[in-house]
Amino acid sequence: MDDFRWPVRIYYExxxxxxxxxxxxxxxxxxxxxxxxxxxxxVEQDALIESHGVIFAVASAQMDFLRPGRFNQRLLVSVxxxxxxxxxxxxxxxxxxxLENGEEGDVLCRGSVKIVCVDxxxxxxxxxxxxxxxxxxxxx
Amino acid sequence: MDDFRWPVRIYYExxxxxxxxxxxxxxxxxxxxxxxxxxxxxVEQDALIESHGVIFAVASAQMDFLRPGRFNQRLLVSVxxxxxxxxxxxxxxxxxxxLENGEEGDVLCRGSVKIVCVDxxxxxxxxxxxxxxxxxxxxx
Amino acid sequence: MDDFRWPVRIYYExxxxxxxxxxxxxxxxxxxxxxxxxxxxxVEQDALIESHGVIFAVASAQMDFLRPGRFNQRLLVSVxxxxxxxxxxxxxxxxxxxLENGEEGDVLCRGSVKIVCVDxxxxxxxxxxxxxxxxxxxxx
Amino acid sequence: MDDFRWPVRIYYExxxxxxxxxxxxxxxxxxxxxxxxxxxxxVEQDALIESHGVIFAVASAQMDFLRPGRFNQRLLVSVxxxxxxxxxxxxxxxxxxxLENGEEGDVLCRGSVKIVCVDxxxxxxxxxxxxxxxxxxxxx
Numbered sequence: 001m002d003d004f005r006w007p008v009r010i011y012y013e014x015x016x017x018x019x020x021x022x023x024x025x026x027x028x029x030x031x032x033x034x035x036x037x038x039x040x041x042x043v044e045q046d047a048l049i050e051s052h053g054v055i056f057a058v059a060s061a062q063m064d065f066l067r068p069g070r071f072n073q074r075l076l077v078s079v080x081x082x083x084x085x086x087x088x089x090x091x092x093x094x095x096x097x098x099l100e101n102g103e104e105g106d107v108l109c110r111g112s113v114k115i116v117c118v119d120x121x122x123x124x125x126x127x128x129x130x131x132x133x134x135x136x137x138x139x140x
Numbered sequence: 141m142d143d144f145r146w147p148v149r150i151y152y153e154x155x156x157x158x159x160x161x162x163x164x165x166x167x168x169x170x171x172x173x174x175x176x177x178x179x180x181x182x183v184e185q186d187a188l189i190e191s192h193g194v195i196f197a198v199a200s201a202q203m204d205f206l207r208p209g210r211f212n213q214r215l216l217v218s219v220x221x222x223x224x225x226x227x228x229x230x231x232x233x234x235x236x237x238x239l240e241n242g243e244e245g246d247v248l249c250r251g252s253v254k255i256v257c258v259d260x261x262x263x264x265x266x267x268x269x270x271x272x273x274x275x276x277x278x279x280x
Numbered sequence: 281m282d283d284f285r286w287p288v289r290i291y292y293e294x295x296x297x298x299x300x301x302x303x304x305x306x307x308x309x310x311x312x313x314x315x316x317x318x319x320x321x322x323v324e325q326d327a328l329i330e331s332h333g334v335i336f337a338v339a340s341a342q343m344d345f346l347r348p349g350r351f352n353q354r355l356l357v358s359v360x361x362x363x364x365x366x367x368x369x370x371x372x373x374x375x376x377x378x379l380e381n382g383e384e385g386d387v388l389c390r391g392s393v394k395i396v397c398v399d400x401x402x403x404x405x406x407x408x409x410x411x412x413x414x415x416x417x418x419x420x
Numbered sequence: 421m422d423d424f425r426w427p428v429r430i431y432y433e434x435x436x437x438x439x440x441x442x443x444x445x446x447x448x449x450x451x452x453x454x455x456x457x458x459x460x461x462x463v464e465q466d467a468l469i470e471s472h473g474v475i476f477a478v479a480s481a482q483m484d485f486l487r488p489g490r491f492n493q494r495l496l497v498s499v500x501x502x503x504x505x506x507x508x509x510x511x512x513x514x515x516x517x518x519l520e521n522g523e524e525g526d527v528l529c530r531g532s533v534k535i536v537c538v539d540x541x542x543x544x545x546x547x548x549x550x551x552x553x554x555x556x557x558x559x560x
Binding site: 149151152153168171172175176184185186210211212 | 429431432433448451452455456464465466490491492
Binding site: 027031055057058060061062064068123 | 438440445451477479481482485488543
C-alpha cells in the first residue's frame with residue numbers, strides 16, 4: 001500500500017522573515033492533503049455536514065520541524081491513517097521536498113494529527129458515518 | 141475630532157521571505173482596528189449577530205502599500221468613517237509606525253475599505269441597526 | 281489571446297466565521313496565480329533574486345469582493361497584465377468559481393494589482409530584467 | 421513564580437468555517453506570547469539577529485486542542501520555560517479564556533514548544549547568547 005500524496009507549492013504567503021516556511025503553515029499543508037485524501041475516496045466534507053451534520057476537528061498534533069522549506073520549492077504531503085476508532089483517527093503525515101529531477105528529497109516536517117468526528121453544532125464527538133469509516137480503514 | 145487608533149505589533153507570522161510584512165496582512169490589521177473601534181463605541185459584533193442577525197462584510201478595498209513594515213515594529217492603525225449610507229460605510233484607514241521615542245512615524249499603508257451590513261445567513265444587504273448607525277455617524 | 285488561469289481550491293484555512301472566504305485571502309490566491317503565470321513564462325522568482333537581485337513588491341491593489349466563496353469550492357484565478365512600464369505593471373485579475381459540470385461560474389472577486397520591480401535589499405524600484413519585460417509584454 | 425501571560429483577542433482572521441479558531445492559529449498566538457515574554461525580559465529578537473546573528477526556530481510542537489475558541493473572545497497565553505539546554509528550550513504554554521467578569525476560564529489549547537537557537541544564515545544550532553540564557557533561566 002502506498003500512502004496518498006498531495007503536491008503543495010511554497011508561495012510568498014507561506015514564508016516568514018527568516019526566509020523559510022512559517023512553522024504553523026505546515027499544519028495548513030497537512031490539512032489540505034487530508035482534505036484531498038478524503039476527496040480521493042469520495043468523501044466531501046461539505047456534503048458530510050449536510051448529510052450527517054458532522055465535521056472533522058483537529059484534537060491534537062505532534063509536529064517535528066526537521067528542515068527549512070523555502071520559497072518556490074515543490075512539496076509532497078503524505079497521508080497515512082493509523083489507530084482508527086469509533087469517532088477518531090490518528091493520521092501520520094510527512095512533508096517532503098520534490099527535487100528538480102522530480103525525485104523525492106528530504107523530509108521537512110513530520111506530524112501526527114488526531115482527528116475527531118464531531119457534531120457540527122455542539123462540537124461533541126460522534127461516530128464516523130459508516131462510509132467514511134470504511135474508506136478510512138480501507139488500505140487499497 | 142481625532143481618529144480612533146489601535147496598536148498592532150509585527151510578529152513573525154506577519155512577515156514574508158522579503159523580510160517585510162506580507163501585503164495581505166495589512167487588511168487583517170485594518171480589520172482588527174475596525175473591530176476595536178466598534179467595540180470602543182459599544183458595538184460587539186458577536187452580539188449583533190444574535191440580536192439583529194447581521195454581520196459586516198468587506199465589499200471593496202483600495203490599498204496603497206507605501207513603505208515596508210518589518211518584524212518587531214510597533215504600528216498604529218487609524219479608523220475614520222466617511223460616506224455612511226443605509227447599509228454601508230466607507231472607512232479610511234492608515235497604518236503608521238510608532239518610533240522608538242513613541243512618536244508617530246511614516247505611514248506604511250493607506251486603505252479605503254467599504255463595509256456592508258448584511259444578513260448573516262443570506263449575506264444580502266440590510267440597513268445598519270439604529271444604534272450602530274448612530275455610533276458610526278457620531279464624531280465625538 | 282486568452283488570459284492565464286490558475287486553479288485554487290478553498291480549504292478550511294481560507295474561510296472565516298462567516299462561513300465564507302476571508303477577504304484578505306483573495307490577495308493570496310491572486311499572488312499564487314501571478315507566481316504561476318510567471319513560472320509558465322519561464323520566470324522563477326527565486327532565480328531572479330540570485331541573478332538580478334530583484335523582487336516583485338505589491339504597490340497597490342483595488343479589490344472588489346462581489347460574491348462569497350465557500351469551503352470546498354473550486355476557483356480559477358486569471359492574470360492579465362496591462363499598463364506595463366519600466367519598473368511596474370498593473371495586473372487585472374478575476375477569481376471565478378468552477379461549477380460541478382466544469383464550466384465557469386460567477387466571478388467572486390475582481391482585483392487590479394500594481395506590481396513594482398524592486399531591489400531585493402534596498403526595496404527601491406529597478407527596471408524589470410529584459411527577459412521578464414519581454415515575457416510580460418508578450419501576448420502569445 | 422507566576423507564568424508570564426499575554427492577552428490575545430480573537431478576530432475574524434483567526435476563525436474558520438466551523439465557527440471556531442482555526443487550529444494552526446494557536447501556534448501563532450503562542451509565538452506572540454513567547455515574543456512578548458522575551459521582550460519583557462529585555463530580549464528583542466531583531467536586535468539579536470544584528471548583535472549575535474541568531475534567530476529562534478521552532479523545532480517541534482505538541483499541541484492539544486481542548487475546547488473551541490470563538491470570535492471576539494479574550495484569551496490569555498502563558499509562557500513557562502522548562503528543560504533549558506545550551507541551544508534549546510522547551511516552553512510549556514496554555515491558551516485560556518478570559519471570562520466577562522475578568523476571571524480566567526477554560527483552557528482552550530495546551531502546547532509544548534521546543535525552540536532552538538540557530539545561526540540566522542546557516543540555520544544550524546548555536547548556543548544561546550549569555551544574556552538570553554540568563555533571562556530564560558531566571559524565575560523571578
